[in-house]
Structures are given as structure tokens and as C-alpha cells.
Amino acid sequence: MTITTVTSRKLLPTTLAVALAGLLMVSGCTKQADEDTNAATETQTEVANTETTDNTEMTAAEKAHIDRLIISYANMAHAAYKDSLDTAKALQTAVETYVATPTQENLDAAKAAYKAARQPYSQTEIFRFDEGFVTANDKRAINSIDSWEGQINAWPLDEALIDYVGDDYEGEYNSQENIINSDSITVGSIKQDTSTITPELLAEMNEIGGSEANVTTGYHAIEFMLWGQDNNGVKEGAGNRPITDYATEAGQCTSGETVNEDASICERRGEFLTAATQLLVDDLTAMEAQWQPDTENTLRSDLIARKYDNGLRQIMYQMGSLALGELASExxxxxxxxxxxxxxxxxxxxxxxxxxxxNARGIQNVFNGSYTTVAGKTVGGYGIKDYLTDNGHTEAADKLAAEFNKVEGAFNVIVEKGEKDGIKIDQMIATVGQASQEGISAEEQNVRRGWVEAGITSLQELTASIENAAKAVGIDNLDADAGSQF
Structure with missing residues (x-):
């Protein structure tokens, strides 16, 4: 298995427009809605009243625009993490119900809750490229979003460390002993007691032995425990873990096609899944607290305190890093x-x-200054688009808006094909040779690959415009993360 993780990336001091040039081997977002006027009015003074480093090069008008941008950004972050927390709690409830009563109906409900929980969280990833900006503060509970994120969203994971896998599975961890079936396991030179599965144990074991593939926490560990391995390759179909993997009656507990002598393994699966969802809720609770208004020693207060120094650069860096280095590349x-x-x-x-x-929508949210909550409320009110326009850079704002429209169009196609036509990403990314083995013609597969290629290209072009917009406001070397290079 090729290991590429979201927490491992290379920073390249190069222009974003050419960072991925020549790499291709072949060949959701809406217009800003009305801002939440009341919320903006209630919190507008938060930035203005915070002591900051004086920047005499900024005019009063420019500072006012930064004030609006930063408070809008912080409010969107809070709303998105609050949605992520609330949907994670709903997922936790569904998981607990399923573990207690492992029926197909309850499994389907847990899977639906997982799908719903991923929607707001995936939009928060725009906020995570912050590690090079935040100020050191021993009183702050979380150092940076980027350092925190690995316990929430790291991937791909070496699933053999957690539970059973198919005979043809190839990963870094290749022992028959795993967390589910053993009271202790050995990873490299580390012998780990796994007799009692708790949120604390999973957090301790995450990336055990220094391997980024040894993921034991977060969304994707939960995803694996609900769906199991997807052994379909580039064919249609997701993982199909049977409900009997959670059966606690003697003689009914399975590990896939294997019937176990007793139900202890299935009980431990329930313990793992329950612990993983509890840890997810705990982690999101901590992050949501970091963005609450009128707080001290938080990521929000830190951003506000240095708003005139590097607040704008951080936001534009995050836009470019997610668009190019993370989404388009990794x-x-x-x-x-x-x-x-x-x-x-x-x-x-x-x-x-x-x-x-x-992920793409999250970037556009920051550009438009508008995040739509799960409940349908609009939070924000002022984005990069407004900042550029108010500072006389209408051309750069219009160029970015046009690029975002292309991104939106490209990803709308990908979503429509996945949701309505049942053609998932694993089918879209198949090479022509792989697809031919499944009876898909080269012509058809090139069309499918074209949907993904259009998304990648639109993000590359968007990033070039982000860099140009940064230059327009005096940021000559944005140096955003350019991701893996082939």
C-alpha cells in the first residue's frame, strides 16, 4: 500500500502557479447569501477592542477591512466546528444504538450519521494550515489546528493494525495480532497492552512506532469499523462489513466469513467503535471551544491579536495550501x-x-465570507472577495470569483456522478488498463477520468489566481504548501 498522509507534506518555496505543472499523466458552493446582520453586529467590537501590534503602514480604512475579515473568518470557523461537533454527537448516538443492537437498520443509520458528520467537518479543513502562524502560548489548550488535525482526520490507515483484513492485503503492519483480536500487540520494538480499549488507549496508539499509517483514531477509523475493507478495487461497491461482526450472542459473532468460537472479538469491536466516537466528540469539543467569541488564550484570540501582522497572509496561505497542496495534489x-x-x-x-x-466549498466559504450551517443559517458576512474589492482590487476579486465558478462546476459534476449515477471516485480514477479489465471502454474511462482531471485543473488555476490576488495586496511570496511532487 502506498502511504500518503494528510499530516505529511513538503513545503516548497515556489510560485503556486507552476508547482504542479506537467504532472497530469493523461490527456459545492453557492453565491454568498445574506449575511447574518445581527450576529455580525454583536461580535464586531471583538476585533476592534483587542490589543494588537501597531502597523503604521495600514490606513484606518484598511484596518477596518481587516477587522471585518478576521471576525467573519473566526465566526465561520466557530460555526463550522460547532456543526462538526453536533453531527459527531449524532454519530455517537447512532453508533451506541448500533453496538447495543446490531441490526441492518441500525447499521444503515450509523452510516448515514457518518456521512452527515463528514459534511461540515470537510469544510473546516480550510482553517487547518496555521502551524507557521500561531503564537506560542502555554496557556492555550491546542497549539495549532494542523498539529491537532492528525488525531481527527489522518489517512490512509493501516487497517490490519485495527482488525481483520483480506488475505491479499499488503500494508506496513502485517502481524495476525491486532487491537480487536489481542490483549497485547507488538509494533516494531513497542509492546502495547490492548486489553482494555478506551479513548485514551486509541489516542496513545495513534501513529504508534512512528508510522503515520498506524492510525487508530478519528473519522477514518470509525469509517473502517462501520464499512470494513473495500475489496472491490476499481469496481462498483464500497466496504460491506456484516452486522454479525458486532453480534454478541455465542456462535453468531463473525470476523467477515469466519465464525468465532465466542463473542469476545465482537464485543471488542463495539468497544473500539464506541471509544473512537467518544474521542472524536472530545476532540471536536476542544476545538469548538477554541473559536468561541470573547475568549482568552485560544486560537481565536491569537488570530485576533496578530490580525494586522499576518492575519491576511494566513488566510490566503490556507486557501492556497488546501487548494493545491492538499486537495489537488495529496x-x-x-x-x-x-x-x-x-x-x-x-x-x-x-x-x-x-x-x-x-473541501473546495470550504475555500469558497472563506472567499465569499459565508458559511451555511447544518440548520441553514448563514454565518460570516465578509470574505476575501469583499476585502479585495474594498481595497481597490476589483479585477483580482473578479478573477478569483470566475475561478471559483469553474471549481464549483467541476466538483458539482463529481458529486452528481457519485450521488445520482453511482459512479464513485474509485471508478473515476481507474487507469484505462484497470477499467478495461472491468469491461469499461477506453473512451468511457477517459471521460470518467476527465471529471477528476477537471477538478484538479480548476484547483491549479484557482491557486494561481489566489497567488496573484496575494501579490495585489502586497504579499509577494505566499509560499503555500504545494503537496507531493511526482
């Missing part, structure tokens, strides 16, 4: 070039098309 290009379903972001559930689109 998440899409790696799988696209290699035809590797192991590098698909949601490889167990086949929900990758939605993760892609919501």
Missing part, C-alpha cells in the same frame, strides 16, 4: 495518477466525492 492527484484506491480519501465508504467537494 488527495486527488496521487490517486488519479496511480489509479490507487488505497489513496482515496474515504476508501471504505466510497464517500470521497463529497469530501472533495466540501
Amino acid at each position: 488527495r486527488m492527484q496521487v490517486a488519479f495518477v496511480t489509479g490507487s484506491t488505497e489513496d482515496e480519501h474515504e476508501c471504505f465508504s466510497d464517500l470521497t466525492h463529497l469530501s472533495y467537494a466540501n
Whole structure:
């Protein structure tokens, strides 16, 4: 298995417009809605009243625009993490119900809750490229979003460390002993007691032995425990873990096609899944608290305190880093070039098309200054588009808006094909040779690959416009993350 993780990336001091030039091997977002006027009015003074480093080069008008941009950004972050927390709690409830009563109906409900929980969280990833900006503060509970994110969203994971896998599975961890079937396991030189599965144990074991593939926490561990391995390759179909994997009656507990002598393994699966969802809720609770208004020693207060120094650069850096280095490169290009379903972001559930689109939507949210909550409320009110326009850079704003329209169009196609036509990302990224073995013509497969290629290209062009817009406001070297290079 090729290991490419979201927490491992290379920073390249190069212009974003050419960072991925020549790499291709072949060939959701809406207009800003009305801002939440009341919320904006209530919190507008938060930035203005915060002590900051004086920047005499900024005019009063420019500072006012930064004030609006930062408070809008912080409010969107809070709303998105609050949605992520609330939907994670709903997922936790569904998981607990399923573990207690493992029926197909309850499994389907847990899977639906997982799908719903991923929608807002995937939009928060725009906020995570912050590690090079935040100020050191021993009183702050979380150092940075980027350092926190690995316990929430790291991928791909070496599923053999957690539970049973198929005989043809190839990963870094190749022992028959795993967390589910053993009271202790050995990873490299580390012997780990796994007799009692708790959120604390899973957090302790995450990336055990220094391997980024040894993921034991977060959304994708939960995804694996609900769906199981997807052994369909580039064919139609997601993972299909049977409900009997959670059966606690003697003689009914299975590990796939294997019937176990007793139900202890199935009981431990329930313990793992329950612990993983509890840890997810705990982690999101901590992050939501970091963005609450009128707080001290939080990521929000830190951003506000340095708003005139590097607040704008951070936001534009995050836009470019997610667009190019993470989404276009790590998440899409790696799988696209290699035809590797192991590098698909949601490889167990086949929900990758939605993760892609919501990552792109998160970037557009910051551009438009508008996040729509799960409940349908609009939060924000002022984005990069407004900042550029108000500072006389209408051409740059219009160029970015046009590029976002292209991105939106490309990802709408990917979502429509995935949701309505049942053609998932693993089928889209298949090489022509792989697809031919499944009876798909070269002509048809090139069309499918073209949908993914259009998304990658639109993100590359968007990033070039982000860089140009940064230059327009005096940021000559944005140096955003350019991701893996082939």
C-alpha cells in the first residue's frame, strides 16, 4: 500500500502557479447569501477592542477591512466546528444504538450519521494550515489546528493494525495480532497492552512506532469499523462489513466469513467503535471551544491579536495550501495518477466525492465570507472577495470569483456522478488498463477520468489566481504548501 498522509507534506518555496505543472499523466458552493446582520453586529467590537501590534503602514480604512475579515473568518470557523461537533454527537448516538443492537437498520443509520458528520467537518479543513502562524502560548489548550488535525482526520490507515483484513492485503503492519483480536500487540520494538480499549488507549496508539499509517483514531477509523475493507478495487461497491461482526450472542459473532468460537472479538469491536466516537466528540469539543467569541488564550484570540501582522497572509496561505497542496495534489492527484484506491480519501465508504467537494466549498466559504450551517443559517458576512474589492482590487476579486465558478462546476459534476449515477471516485480514477479489465471502454474511462482531471485543473488555476490576488495586496511570496511532487 502506498502511504500518503494528510499530516505529511513538503513545503516548497515556489510560485503556486507552476508547482504542479506537467504532472497530469493523461490527456459545492453557492453565491454568498445574506449575511447574518445581527450576529455580525454583536461580535464586531471583538476585533476592534483587542490589543494588537501597531502597523503604521495600514490606513484606518484598511484596518477596518481587516477587522471585518478576521471576525467573519473566526465566526465561520466557530460555526463550522460547532456543526462538526453536533453531527459527531449524532454519530455517537447512532453508533451506541448500533453496538447495543446490531441490526441492518441500525447499521444503515450509523452510516448515514457518518456521512452527515463528514459534511461540515470537510469544510473546516480550510482553517487547518496555521502551524507557521500561531503564537506560542502555554496557556492555550491546542497549539495549532494542523498539529491537532492528525488525531481527527489522518489517512490512509493501516487497517490490519485495527482488525481483520483480506488475505491479499499488503500494508506496513502485517502481524495476525491486532487491537480487536489481542490483549497485547507488538509494533516494531513497542509492546502495547490492548486489553482494555478506551479513548485514551486509541489516542496513545495513534501513529504508534512512528508510522503515520498506524492510525487508530478519528473519522477514518470509525469509517473502517462501520464499512470494513473495500475489496472491490476499481469496481462498483464500497466496504460491506456484516452486522454479525458486532453480534454478541455465542456462535453468531463473525470476523467477515469466519465464525468465532465466542463473542469476545465482537464485543471488542463495539468497544473500539464506541471509544473512537467518544474521542472524536472530545476532540471536536476542544476545538469548538477554541473559536468561541470573547475568549482568552485560544486560537481565536491569537488570530485576533496578530490580525494586522499576518492575519491576511494566513488566510490566503490556507486557501492556497488546501487548494493545491492538499486537495489537488495529496488527495486527488496521487490517486488519479496511480489509479490507487488505497489513496482515496474515504476508501471504505466510497464517500470521497463529497469530501472533495466540501473541501473546495470550504475555500469558497472563506472567499465569499459565508458559511451555511447544518440548520441553514448563514454565518460570516465578509470574505476575501469583499476585502479585495474594498481595497481597490476589483479585477483580482473578479478573477478569483470566475475561478471559483469553474471549481464549483467541476466538483458539482463529481458529486452528481457519485450521488445520482453511482459512479464513485474509485471508478473515476481507474487507469484505462484497470477499467478495461472491468469491461469499461477506453473512451468511457477517459471521460470518467476527465471529471477528476477537471477538478484538479480548476484547483491549479484557482491557486494561481489566489497567488496573484496575494501579490495585489502586497504579499509577494505566499509560499503555500504545494503537496507531493511526482
